[in-house]
Amino acid sequence: xxxxxxxxxxxxxxxxxxxxxxxxxxxGIPYELAFVNLLKNEHLSDSHKxxxxxxxxxxxxSNASKDKPFRIGQSVxxxxxxxxxxxxxxxxxxxxxxxxxxxxxxxxICADIQPVTNLRIMRRVRELxxxxxxxxxxxxxxxxxxxxxxxxxxxxxxxxGDELTLADACxxxxxxxAERFGVDLTLFPTIGKIVEVLKDHxxxxxxxxxxxxxxxxxxxx
Numbered sequence: 358x359x360x361x362x363x364x365x366x367x368x369x370x371x372x373x374x375x376x377x378x379x380x381x382x383x384x385g386i387p388y389e390l391a392f393v394n395l396l397k398n399e400h401l402s403d404s405h406k407x408x409x410x411x412x413x414x415x416x417x418x419s420n421a422s423k424d425k426p427f428r429i430g431q432s433v434x435x436x437x438x439x440x441x442x443x444x445x446x447x448x449x450x451x452x453x454x455x456x457x458x459x460x461x462x463x464x465x466i467c468a469d470i471q472p473v474t475n476l477r478i479m480r481r482v483r484e485l486x487x488x489x490x491x492x493x494x495x496x497x498x499x500x501x502x503x504x505x506x507x508x509x510x511x512x513x514x515x516x517x518g519d520e521l522t523l524a525d526a527c528x529x530x531x532x533x534x535a536e537r538f539g540v541d542l543t544l545f546p547t548i549g550k551i552v553e554v555l556k557d558h559x560x561x562x563x564x565x566x567x568x569x570x571x572x573x574x575x576x577x578x
Contacts, residue, residue: 363388366408366416366427368395369569372471372530373432374415380439384446392571395476432454433467436523445530458511462504462524466531470500474534494538501535503560504528512547514554521558523551525551529561553564 363381365388367374380387393399393414400412409416409430417435420426429435440449449456473496479489481526513519516528521545535542542549555561562568567578 361387361389362420364391364418366391366393366414368393368414369566369572371414372534375530376432376526377415377417377435379560380448382437382560382563383521384443386443415443436518458519459522462507463527465500465504466527470491470497470531477549490538494540497535497540501545505548508547516551525555529555
C-alpha cells in the first residue's frame with residue numbers, strides 16, 4: 358500500500374478522475390496514482406471490480422488505516438469526502454446559498470453531461486449504429502448551455518465568486534472533453550472567461566490529461 362495519504366485509481370483521459378486530481382492538488386494533499394487503462398478494459402477486471410463494483414474510475418483510497426483502507430468509487434462522493442475531511446483550502450463557499458449553487462453546477466456536469474457521454478455509452482451508441490461523436494457533441498453542448506445560464510449570475514473569476522470551487526474542479530475536465538469533441542465553445546462566453554482564468558492554475562495544470570504519467574508520449578504536452 359502507498360505511503361501517501363491517498364491512492365487514486367485514475368485514467369489520464371477520465372474527466373471523473375481529473376476532478377479528484379484537481380481537488381487533491383488544490384488542497385495540497387499528497388497522493389499516489391494507480392493507473393487503469395479503460396481502452397484495455399482494465400476497469401472490467403475482477404480485481405478492479407473488487408475495488409469498485411461500478412467497474413469505473415476513479416477510486417479514491419484512504420491509506421490512513423493500513424488494516425482496512427477506506428475506498429470511494431464515485432467522484433462526487435470523493436469530492437465531498439475530501440472537503441469534509443480536509444476543510445482547509447476550502448472548495449465550497451461558507452455561504453449556504455453559494456454552496457447550493459456550487460452543488461448545482463457540479464450536478465450539471467456530473468449528472469447531466471458526463472454519464473451520458475462517457476466511454477461506456479459511446480460504445481453502446483456505436484453498437485446501435487449511431488454516431489457517438491455527434492451524440493457527445495450535442496449532449497455536451499446542451500449541458501454547457503445550462504451551466505452557462507447559471508454562472509452568468511454566480512461567476513466572478515471562477516464559477517461561483519473568485520475562488521476555485523468543486524464546480525470548477527468538475528468544469529475544467531468537462532471543457533477538455535468538449536474541446537475534444539468539437540463543441541462550439543464560443544456559445545459559452547462566461548464559461549470561456551472562467552476557463553481562461555483557471556487554465557494556468559497550478560492545481561489544474563498538474564491534473565490536466567496531457568500531464569499524467571499514463572498519458573501516451575504522443576499526447577503529452
